[in-house]
Amino acid sequence: MEHILPISNGGAEQQATEDIIKKYDSEARFRQLSGWQATMVSVWLILMSLFHLYASSIGLLTTNIQRTFHLMFTMVPIFLLYPAWKHSPKHRFSNTDVLLACASFVVNMYIVLFFDDIVERGAKVTKLEYWLGILAILLVLEAGRRVLGKSLPLLAIFFLCYCFLGRYFPGSFAHRGFTLKRVVQHIYLVPEGIYGVALGVSATFVFLFILFGAFLNETGGAKFFNDLALGAAGTMPGGPAKVAVFASGLLGTINGSSIANTATTGAFTIPLMIKVGYKPHFAGAVEAAASTGGQIMPPVMGAAAFIMAEFLSVPYTTIIVAAIIPAILYYFCIFMSVHFIAKKEGLQGLPRDMLPNAKQVLIRRGHLILPLVVIIFLLVRKYTPVFAAFWGTISVIGVSYLRKETRISVRKLLLALEMGARSALGVAIACAVVGFVIGTSSLTGLGLTISNNLVELAGGKLFLTLVYAMIGCLVLGMGLPTTANYIVTSTIIAPALGRLGVLPIAAHLFVFYFGIMADVTPPVCLAAFTGAGIAGANPTKTGLTATKLSIAAFILPYIFVYQPQLLLENVTFFNILPILFTAIIGILSVAGATMGFVYLPATLPERLALFVGGIMLLIPDTRTDILGLVIFFVVLGLQYVRTQNRKNRVS
Known part of the structure; x- marks a missing residue:
């Protein structure tokens, strides 16, 4: 018989976990709708998932049209699900929200309906398109603010202002400036801004892998990973901390948010760590460090792996092969750190009779690993990530029927389609907002200017440039979701490393690592704050401890820049x-x-x-x-x- 550890306090504990997620993760602050409003949004989200499955299999849509549909499907529910202000209605959407949702539909459908005409006249802006473009820019910024908070939209506004006010900037940052009409054309009508490469990756690879995670979750995949980790490591010295490392690493392969991962797994592991004797701040830090590591763990890497492959024009498998050894070493460092603390303080594991039996877990639910095997097999066989994610998702449905307790019913199928689309909203709108950064950088050359100045500041010395790049990434990464984090740091910082001869994949992984480490590095360490909230510990102390536990992530990037063999190069x-x-x-x-x-x-x-x-x-x-x-x-x-x-x- 399989024993289940009694750690949950039912609905009250689940509600507390959700409250903590909403406190630190703006993407989780959606309305709790009911009645016809809830039904309408659910149907829209299900249609969104079905559209993406269609587009990735038998659909014959052009790249631009697919991106536009993707953004239209994203923006409409954002205005209905996310309140504008703290005092806005939390259980219904307002007339203003409906108006903004309709406007989002219009500005995107215009591109779909008149795309051929726009291409034929070389994207020259008509008077109608001028106003639609301004409206689209404002709507994307507002949608981004509602879902992501203020930091990323403010960064986008700064880049937009730089387009107009270039002549007022000092030295090499000065440029002649561009008219509003030219900026609207570049951001709205040309696939360099809102509908650029970042949104393209979100519309294809990222959405399908998020949908795959939603389907796997409906089969009980998260519980399977937790139980497997408990059975394997629960009895070891300091067992719950090692469970946190294993479970967070496993969930991190399909979860794109370090904050959500910390809250989901931490609600389970942090009380156990405290129970066996770990100090509360250390328990919160272990979970935060392990959950943040999920963003650097292949195959998904918080969706950044797909964008990195697109930016570097290399196969997706090249990225995950390069990232695998540093990610394993990162988790090994955390694992040994919690082991040493357990031995140092004489902490024991949990009694075997309180834990699931790992063998029984594998026998009863081990088939849930098969969809991951399908994806890895297809990727190794050189199939595209879109193809692999599509068939991985389909295989989840088939595999679920091998056991009654994992079977996906029609209700669960619809719920997976809805939750997959809902989980993708944050990534999609982040990619659209980041399109302003990419678009204005390509229009003004700001990215190149920043990289040139960074190299000059370091006197052309690689090590100093790496130190400045690390600091820049930690600052830029504060409070940003994984996808936006990588796009911003790779656009602004990575070119400086490339100028000094750093291998492109090493440069991009370098900025990615330090951008992600902002989640555990004070002062704005949201994953650590989430862990501290669950543990009832001091947030700053938890953040400093999480930084110490994540020491490998502060060392390894320097090593693989100088010695790319660690990335399995040559x-x-x-x-x-x-x-x-x-x-x-x-x-x-x-x-x-x-x-x-x-x-x-x-x-x-x-x-x-x-x-x-x-x-x-x-x-x-x-x-x-x-x-x-x-x-x-x-x-x-x-x-x-x-x-x-x-x-x-x-x-």
């Missing part, structure tokens, strides 16, 4: 083995240094030696590997001798 199977071996020992050493424990509490000199030795081991070079191994084993030897001396004194 390596064979035989020379990657020693790189992996030394990298694992290096991460073990760094984790011991940051937590101050290996066999015993480490002295300050030992911690410094472990940290330096760990860095040396992470650099794929024979000389540094030998030095790092010597340092690591010397410290290990010293700790072992002290351990034996303690045992002798006790005996």
